[in-house]
Amino acid sequence: MSKIYGLTGGIASGKSTVLNLFRQNKFVIYDADYVAREVVKVGTVGLQQITQQFGEGILLPEGTLNRKKLSSIVFSDQEQLAKLNAITRPLIKKEILQTIETNKKSSEKTISIFEIPLLFEGNYQNYFDGVISIYVEPQIQLQRLMKRNGLTKKVALEQINSQMSMDEKKNRADFVIDNSGDLANLTKEFNKLVAQL
Incomplete structure (x- = not known):
């Protein structure tokens, strides 16, 4: 029976570095940021709804989402952030849950890691x-x-500060990797974790 674990952490906590360690150790990796990009591609309902909400000004000339512009609008305004989340979160969640379900039905003995920055928030x-x-x-x-x-x-x-605090994420998790040190220290933490999975 395959297992799937959620991986989270605050911004700049080193999620990419930890994911690379999982990749090097042949774990199957899924990435919520990839899903988030897919649901707002040209021609998607997601991009259509975002454009209706925030105006044509958040599009680049070729019709794709101008992420930098959108970020500058939502990061400094909680109300705008809530509006964006109301559009994207249900679309992202649907895709993520489908992936988890498919993974759990698999008869292979694999361990997968799904990185979701807003895991608890969602x-x-x-x-x-x-x-x-x-x-x-x-x-x-x-x-x-x-x-x-x-x-x-x-x-x-x-x-x-627009995210859940590191302490709260730490307290709510089943496993914690401390990435406050250097790469050698992180590798030790990682190996200790893998032995428990």
Whole structure:
């Protein structure tokens, strides 16, 4: 019987790095960000609804979504963020639940990892065999985000504060990987986790 675990963590917590470790260890990987991009592609209901809500100005000349522009609208305005989430979350959830269901029906003995940044916010935890949360010290998270995205402290904090806190994700998870240290430390944490799955 195959198993599927949800993987989550705050922005700049190192989800990509941890996913790469899973990939290197031959785990099957699914990615909610990929699903999120698929549901707002040209010709989708998602993109149509977003355009109706936010106007033609959020489209690039070739008709695709201007993510940067949309982000600048929703990250600084909770009401606009709620409107965007009301459109995209149901579409994303439908796709994710179909993938989980197909995975669980499989007779192969595989372990899959589904990375969902907003796992708890979207109430996905009950659909998985367990939830893995990546934790990073708040100060380190802030520094990494500012450096990675070239953000000011104010903008970086806005993005961090628009999400559930690291502590809450840590407390609600079945497994925790601490990524506050270097890669060698993360690899140790990862190996310890895999032994428990």
